[in-house]
Amino acid sequence: MVRIGVLALQGAVREHIKAIEAVGAKAVSVKHKDELQDLDGLILPGGESTTMRKLIDRYDMMQALRIFASTGKPMFGTCAGLILLAKKLVDGEPHIGVMDIEVKRNSFGRQIDSFEALLDLKDIGSNFPAVFIRAPHIVNVGENVDVLGKYDGRIVLARDGQFLGCSFHPELTEDTRIMGYFVHMVKESKRSILA
Amino acid sequence: MVIHTGTERVKRGMAEMQKGGVIMDVINAEQAKIAEAAGAVAVMALERVPSDIRAAGGVARMADPRIVEEVMEAVSIPVMAKARIGHIVEARVLEAMGVDYIDESEVLTPADEEFHLLKSDYTVPFVCGCRDLGEAARRIGEGASMLRTKGEPGTGNIVEAVRHIRKVNAQVRKVAHMTRDELMTEAKNLGAPFDVLLEINRLGHLPVVNFAAGGVATPADAALMMELGADGVFVGSGIFKSENPEQFARAIVEATTNYQDYNLIAKVSKGLGIPMKGIDISKLAPQDRMQDRGW
Numbered sequence: 271m272v273r274i275g276v277l278a279l280q281g282a283v284r285e286h287i288k289a290i291e292a293v294g295a296k297a298v299s300v301k302h303k304d305e306l307q308d309l310d311g312l313i314l315p316g317g318e319s320t321t322m323r324k325l326i327d328r329y330d331m332m333q334a335l336r337i338f339a340s341t342g343k344p345m346f347g348t349c350a351g352l353i354l355l356a357k358k359l360v361d362g363e364p365h366i367g368v369m370d371i372e373v374k375r376n377s378f379g380r381q382i383d384s385f386e387a388l389l390d391l392k393d394i395g396s397n398f399p400a401v402f403i404r405a406p407h408i409v410n411v412g413e414n415v416d417v418l419g420k421y422d423g424r425i426v427l428a429r430d431g432q433f434l435g436c437s438f439h440p441e442l443t444e445d446t447r448i449m450g451y452f453v454h455m456v457k458e459s460k461r462s463i464l465a
Numbered sequence: 466m467v468i469h470t471g472t473e474r475v476k477r478g479m480a481e482m483q484k485g486g487v488i489m490d491v492i493n494a495e496q497a498k499i500a501e502a503a504g505a506v507a508v509m510a511l512e513r514v515p516s517d518i519r520a521a522g523g524v525a526r527m528a529d530p531r532i533v534e535e536v537m538e539a540v541s542i543p544v545m546a547k548a549r550i551g552h553i554v555e556a557r558v559l560e561a562m563g564v565d566y567i568d569e570s571e572v573l574t575p576a577d578e579e580f581h582l583l584k585s586d587y588t589v590p591f592v593c594g595c596r597d598l599g600e601a602a603r604r605i606g607e608g609a610s611m612l613r614t615k616g617e618p619g620t621g622n623i624v625e626a627v628r629h630i631r632k633v634n635a636q637v638r639k640v641a642h643m644t645r646d647e648l649m650t651e652a653k654n655l656g657a658p659f660d661v662l663l664e665i666n667r668l669g670h671l672p673v674v675n676f677a678a679g680g681v682a683t684p685a686d687a688a689l690m691m692e693l694g695a696d697g698v699f700v701g702s703g704i705f706k707s708e709n710p711e712q713f714a715r716a717i718v719e720a721t722t723n724y725q726d727y728n729l730i731a732k733v734s735k736g737l738g739i740p741m742k743g744i745d746i747s748k749l750a751p752q753d754r755m756q757d758r759g760w
Contacts, residue, residue: 279722280485280506282478301723316482317506318542324504325722349482381543381565382588384475387468403479404543404565442478 272456275300275309279325281317281350285441289449295456303334311344311456314351314366316403316439319375322350323365332366339368342463344432344455352435353406360409369433370412377407377424391419391427394447400426400438407437432459471588473610479543479566479590480611480674483507483697487687487718488676490514490701493532494539500704503714507543507566509699510536515572515619516702516741519753525573527555533562545592550759551577560589566611568592571758572618572701579760584608594678596629596756598636602657602665605673612671614695615756616679619702621743623680623689625756630677630693641669679756682707682740684720684733691724708738 271294276286278299290297290313300306312335314322326332339345345368347355354365358372378384384403390396400421408425411417419427419436426437427448434455440448469475486506491497497508512528513521527548537544543565548555550569555576559567569582571594584591585608594615595601601612614633616626640651640662648666652659664672677690678699687698698721700714707713716733723729751757 278485282481282484284484285481317484318482318486320501320542321486321504321506321718324502325718328504328719376541380563381479381590382560382563383470384479385468385470386472386475401474401478403475403482439478442474442481 271296272310272453272460273298273308274453274456275306275312277312277314277322277351279317279329280321281315282348282439282441283315286313286315286348289441289446290453292446293450293453295453302329303331306334306338309338309343310460311346311452312338313452314345314347314354315441316349316351319350319353319365322354326365335366336368339366339432342432342459344434344452344459346434346436346452348436348439348441349403349405352408352437355433355435357412358410369430369435370415371408371428371430371435372410373406374409375406376404378402378405380404387421389419389421389426391448392416393418394451398440398447399443399445400440401442402426402438405437408435476590476610477673480592483543483611483676484674485722486697487714487721488545488697488699489704489714490699491536491705494535496705496710497536497539497544499711500714501540501542503711504718505542505714506697507545508536508540509545509547509568509701510564511547514702514705515755516621516706517619518572519619527552527559527573530558530562533559533564537563547573548582549573550575551580551582553582556582556587556591560587564589566590566592569609570594571615571755575758581607581759584610592676594756594759595633595675597632597655598640599655599657600759601633601671601675602655602661605661605671606658609673611674611676613676613678613699615759616677616681617746617749618679618755620680620746620749621682621703621706621741622746623682623686624746626677626680626690627693629679629756630675630690630695633671633675634694637665637671640665681717682743684716684730684737687717688720688724688730691721697721702741706741708740712737713740
């Protein structure tokens with residue numbers, strides 16, 4: 271069974287753990303850098319990206335997260351997690367800065383503009399219930415990035431090799447198809463590391 | 466494509482993203498920036514913090530929209546604001562301004578002594594205070610997307626918030642383990658909507674996030690509330706009425722995240738200076754108890 275960590279500094283940690291377990295993988299809550307050691311993949315959940323960044327720095331986790339990324343193990347960021355992964359941000363300096371995309375924060379407006387829509391996603395399936403909460407979106411992607419989903423012409427789901435990034439919150443729904451897709455990425459990666 | 470704003474999932478989901486975080490009361494842009502820099506997940510824009518509302522007396526109302534606007538322009542984290550209990554127009558004004566969350570709050574003087582807002586009618590989500598599961602379930606029934614303990618605001622005394630979180634969680638545990646045929650009588654006894662109790666019974670927990678509020682004054686207070694099962698913490702007067710707000714704010718954020726790391730709480734609590742003074746609850750006159758507002 272693959273072990274998938276969820277960065278548990280703040281935000282929707284419990285929902286991701288439930289979704290990981292629902293697709294038959296082992297979920298681990300990660301609060302300290304040492305806990306990144308034995309993981310096969312890592313999820314950066316939704317929450318407040320400014321808060322998470324400050325806590326990453328205060329608990330001295332940034333280097334450990336970048337080292338984790340350099341091992342080639344899969345990482346999945348939702349909403350705030352997408353912002354943490356991006357190599358470029360429209361306003362401000364990048365955080366972990368590993369996924370070859372440029373992201374704009376709060377790009378659909380304030381909370382009253384937050385919404386749900388059904389999306390058709392490449393390699394995942396149709397009618398996925400996407401919940402957007404003060405969501406960011408992907409403004410630009412590098413040439414090796416695979417765009418998996420768009421809403422209203424804006425990129426909201428993409429994969430860059432080991433990295434998967436998403437504007438919306440699959441963990442707030444019962445639909446585990448995106449989590450299933452990520453766990454598959456983790457299994458493939460583990461197999462290739464062992465081989 | 467059909468899109469839906471203001472759905473239950475979008476409104477409750479917004480509060481889920483705040484979990485494990487600290488929401489801080491601020492009265493201007495400068496304080497809002499201090500809160501954001503300290504790692505607050507949201508700020509509550511107010512005209513006065515609760516301890517000053519107590520001191521000032523008179524009628525406490527929604528903040529001047531200019532203050533709310535100033536705070537919204539100063540930070541990128543979500544901004545909340547308070548409306549009086551039952552004050553439909555204050556709530557609609559805050560919604561029109563684009564506030565991210567409204568607190569229908571007993572800290573302000575109630576506008577209606579019989580009815581709370583029908584919060585399901587609004588696109589903006591609401592947080593409400595509760596002292597027990599009956600009150601929590603009634604607010605959820607009206608459409609609240611987030612709860613907080615009432616505690617006793619502006620006192621710097623954690624005792625009431627502890628009472629309220631323990632009470633709600635004990636009652637939730639009881640309902641979670643009840644059989645279907647026991648739930649209607651429990652609904653009657655608690656004064657709770659039956660369907661909300663059915664949902665708690667099915668989920669095994671409250672269907673919305675429940676934060677602690679009303680008396681958090683130190684990092685240890687914040688960690689205590691997390692230990693007792695709160696999903697996060699509101700700090701009202703505690704930060705900007707302390708001797709050293711920047712340091713206090715950071716310390717409370719860290720103690721909330723790592724509430725079981727006692728070495729860390731000791732470290733962040735060192736040399737913090739004097740916290741807000743605080744009030745013994747038994748010295749409060751009955752009319753000064755804010756927690757008794759709301760029905």
